[in-house]
Amino acid sequence: MSKEKSQKIPEVTIRRLSAYHRCLVRAREEGMKVISSSTLAKNCGVNAAQVRKDLAYFGKFGIRGMGYYVDGLFTDIKRILGIDRVWNMALFGAGNLGTALLFYKDFLKQNYHMVAAFDIDPEKLQKGAIGGVPIYHPDKLPEITHREKIDIAIIATPVSKAQGVADQVVQAGIRGILNFAPTRLSVPDNVVVKDVFFTNILDNLVYLLTASR
Amino acid sequence: MSKEKSQKIPEVTIRRLSAYHRCLVRAREEGMKVISSSTLAKNCGVNAAQVRKDLAYFGKFGIRGMGYYVDGLFTDIKRILGIDRVWNMALFGAGNLGTALLFYKDFLKQNYHMVAAFDIDPEKLQKGAIGGVPIYHPDKLPEITHREKIDIAIIATPVSKAQGVADQVVQAGIRGILNFAPTRLSVPDNVVVKDVFFTNILDNLVYLLTASR
DNA sequence: TAGATTGTTAATCGATTAACAATC
DNA sequence: TAGATTGTTAATCGATTAACAATC
Structure with a gap:
């Protein structure tokens, strides 16, 4: 009921x-x-x-x-x-953190599928795929978004590139963003952003350690 | 004032x-x-x-x-x-995510220093260091904790190993834990744990996308 | 029926925010 | 002095929890 x-x-x-x-x-x-x-x-x-x-x-x-x-x-x-279905995700920025996320096993267990990665580094594009996930140049974003039915963008670029990527992602029609770049993204009201800022979490931990209780 | x-x-x-x-x-x-x-x-x-x-x-x-x-x-x-000083961190579990964290540049910018990594994989121990951070066998934990004045443990092991590592970490006298293994750790009251569960954050994002506003 | 545990109300607790006197 | 913005109070809003009737 x-x-x-x-x-x-x-x-x-x-x-x-x-x-x-x-x-x-x-x-x-x-x-x-x-x-x-x-x-x-x-x-x-x-x-x-x-x-x-x-x-x-x-x-x-x-x-x-x-x-x-x-x-x-x-x-x-x-x-x-809403997790009773598959959600398709694309990674932006296949650096160290991004690559780790491409290999991250827990996503799959929970119906979160990593279906594409985007990066501008020619060497990485050369490889074609990392952790079994195909890598594309951001130029292909609109095409791939449509073809792979991407629901969620994971931004793991440097801070300097994050807003630009967010703009492209929104432009391509993606409405959910998981943001690892430590900067606030500005997006339209109908787009949802969740931030994961490691240093903010550490700051919180450290405050509790300092205040010691 | x-x-x-x-x-x-x-x-x-x-x-x-x-x-x-x-x-x-x-x-x-x-x-x-x-x-x-x-x-x-x-x-x-x-x-x-x-x-x-x-x-x-x-x-x-x-x-x-x-x-x-x-x-x-x-x-x-x-x-x-309490971030007006250096905080020394040690990584536990140098897998994909762990390795990415060893290379993560933002920690340093904010006075968070990664001073040691622990893993049981002989191949990794062989290398001696990843991303400039020395790797040790967990046997050395008490010694290294003391020598490097480790304040914070970052747990990036599989779920099955996380509680065991947490116990060792607490035993060694470390009072702050940043936990990436998707499981609740039980620790004494004087130890602070902050969890970073990627799939929980995605669940949250997905709820908002599904409820669509 | 007796025991257990839900669903829900009402009381409590805590966090947000509007408003404004203090003061630079 | 006039204009601006803080620090703080009081009002509002929202979340947590104890308590208990409903009911399995």
């Missing part, structure tokens, strides 16, 4: 849903058939009422007195998040 | 402080001498009152009618975050 209520869903709820999903993968591997909100909460380090509240935004998934069917909840959360 | 009030500082405030810091780096490069809370806010995509509130947790840094000295605020934020 699921009625997606039209209501503002907090961003943190979505992040936690993703964490619950990860826990459920584990629970399935361990052969659990049913899980309670309190067990799920403990495994994810959150409050049990919060688990139930988060799920309540999207419907009723449990059985009173019993808990949640692991398989059922797993499927429902996938559907809620 | 700065009196660190003993008050609970929200985690989001620290994250924003890190973003302000990034903006100030840029402002300095552009030769700006003074910046107002509204300009800083606009550059970081937040509310101007929020910038002032965030700073107010730590003291008074501005001049009424004028704004903030770019250099002064830059220095103050570095001090608040």
Whole structure:
């Protein structure tokens, strides 16, 4: 049973849903058939009422007195998040980080497919592919985007190139960007950007170490 | 002027402080001498009152009618975050992602020094170093931790090895962990862990694309 | 039925922001 | 002095959690 209520869903709820999903993968591997909100909460380090509240935004998934069917909840959360299908991704910038991402195995496990890489380095273009992913010159972006049905761009270029690439990506009709270049990208309202800034995360870690608790 | 009030500082405030810091780096490069809370806010995509509130947790840094000295605020934020010194890091797991991190240039720019890498692969140990960073067998962890004064462990091993490595790291006296292995680590209360889970971030992106706004 | 756990309400807690006196 | 912008208060908004009736 699921009625997606039209209501503002907090961003943190979505992040936690993703964490619950990860826990459920584990629970399935361990052969659990049913899980309670309190067990799920403990495994994810959150409050049990919060688990139930988060799920309540999207419907009723449990059985009173019993808990949640692991398989059922797993499927429902996938559907809620939109990860019950394949998402095609293209990498921009096949440097060290980019290359590592081309080889990254966890993407595939979760239905995230890396279908193309773009770089301007003639040597890399010469190779044709890295980690089994074909490399193209950015000139080919519009063509490849269409042919490979690219949904998401991963930007791993130097900062100096990132905004330009973002502009081209948006121009080609891609609406999702995962940005590793440590700079804020400006994009139209209908495009979604998620930043992964390693040094900001380290700053956060260091603050907690310095404030020492 | 700065009196660190003993008050609970929200985690989001620290994250924003890190973003302000990034903006100030840029402002300095552009030769700006003074910046107002509204300009800083606009550059970081937040509310101007929020910038002032965030700073107010730590003291008074501005001049009424004028704004903030770019250099002064830059220095103050570095001090608040604890990034006004060098932090030594060690990498665990020199696979694709790990190797990319060994070559990652932005760490150095921000006083994050990668001083050692640990791996069990004989071939890698044979090489002695990757990206200028010496590689050791984990057996040497206690010795190297002490000698190189390692503050932070970066875990980039497979999930199956991550908890074991975390245990060794904690045992060696390291109190900060940046974890790339997609699994929750259990550590003592006095140890700080920050997770970087690529697929969770993609899940989040995908939800927003699916919910389409 | 007795025991357990959900779904949901209401209370609490915390973060954001508008507004403005203070002051450069 | 007039104009500008801070630092801070108070109002608003939103998220977390305790509590419990509903119900398996």
